[in-house]
């Protein structure tokens with residue numbers, strides 16, 4: 507098996523340690539690839555390359571239109587290699603091919619969006635209050651950017667960082683999750699093919715506490731953009747303080763899905779399932795907290811349970827599969843413990859709550875889609891991010907109670923409301939403390955609209971114009987057209 511390499515200063519190279527990591531298919535635990543395992547010294551080499559490339563101005567002084575054209579080429583190559591990329595993503599994460607193909611389309615869309623945005627900001631002229639002067643504002647790249655991504659949407663989360671950083675003229679070092687690096691490696695081949703100059707985009711592969719920690723603490727890095735868990739986010743924030751790096755954090759969520767009695771019942775049931783069982787619930791914005799109006803609670807739970815019985819678990823490459831495995835044994839154990847804790851706290855397992863018995867699924871990290879009822883807001887299953895195919899159900903009787911339940915969380919990533927009453931929907935979302943709120947929808951995102959969290963779900967925004975702003979410094983240029991002595995001293 508060829509050992510996949512890191513990409514530093516325009517070259518594919520082995521790590522200094524020469525150590526190798528096996529990459530595992532979560533469906534059957536087969537080794538699907540071997541990658542070089544970077545360490546701090548590799549991260550330092552990549553940072554040096556990115557620093558040099560930035561300081562030489564090779565990319566930042568390339569006209570924005572030209573940068574946009576190169577970023578557009580990356581989008582075209584992703585579209586061209588869609589099937590290969592989707593296969594790598596499904597092998598690596600266990601998600602279905604349909605999901606992976608959808609991800610690749612979204613990813614190409616993100617590169618296109620930022621390619622087009624690259625030359626659209628000509629700065630602005632300020633109406634200066636000082637006579638005989640010109641006051642203008644320009645946007646410049648931040649500098650050297652460290653980018654750290656998680657395993658659940660490996661290339662999608664990478665694209666939200668790579669595309670705006672490149673479009674804005676930065677240099678970067680990306681570190682994908684050590685367990686799902688395959689699509690990121692492939693996209694760096696496409697970045698090279700598109701003609702991004704050497705040293706501008708660098709890829710290191712390896713563990714968070716070595717490579718990721720070096721990116722966070724190194725004073726030659728100007729910005730660190732991280733997507734992942736809240737505890738890692740806190741460590742990165744602390745490390746980044748050493749040189750007051752700019753930080754962008756996309757962290758976890760425990761996302762409420764509020765269903766009022768007047769909602770379109772069938773659609774709300776169907777979408778409540780999509781909200782949580784897509785990618786086996788391993789989605790930051792999964793609608794894991796179902797909050798149902800009491801008058802329809804029993805009927806809703808019963809309809810949900812009936813449909814959950816029919817979810818087909820299996821290999822992501824099998825067209826019949828609706829839900830794949832969890833990412834790893836370690837993560838499976840976390841989900842098992844999370845549900846067991848809920849049981850001890852008095853919640854009821856309406857369906858699921860264990861591993862499947864099907865002999866064909868025993869080599870994979872599968873967990874049954876699970877509905878937990880009799881939940882109260884103080885329970886850990888309601889408050890903690892389980893990150894598995896598990897939905898908890900709470901009841902409410904008044905609009906105010908529904909909103910209070912929805913907001914009762916340290917997180918504030920996303921949430922949804924289902925009702926036919928337009929005024930009620932608008933009242934509800936106005937009070938929900940989350941970065942994204944959906945009315946009669948769940949889990950939708952697109953490149954044009956910003957994404958990010960209130961409260962402990964993060965700092966900053968990705969996607970949309972704010973996603974580009976993260977990678978830009980704002981500079982005010984004041985030009986005195988009639989300089990005169992002040993005669994103050």
Ligand SMILES: NC(=O)c1ccc[n+]([C@@H]2O[C@H](COP(=O)([O-])OP(=O)(O)OC[C@H]3O[C@@H](n4cnc5c(N)ncnc54)[C@H](O)[C@@H]3O)[C@@H](O)[C@H]2O)c1
Nearest residue numbers: 655656657682683714718719734735738756757758759790
């Ligand atoms: N808000 C969002 O948009 C969003 C999107 C996807 C995932 N997530 C969150 O990601 C989490 C799941 O991902 P995960 O388990 O890979 O998260 P994680 O925090 O364990 O790891 C994420 C990345 O951080 C690296 N890392 C680990 N320790 C580090 C350290 N000390 N310093 C620097 N880097 C370090 C890892 O190697 C990995 O690349 C969930 O909480 C999920 O909600 C959030």
Ligand SMILES: C[N+](C)(C)CC=O
Nearest residue numbers: 658659788789790791
């Ligand atoms: C941001 N999103 C929804 C694509 C993936 C979250 O895990």
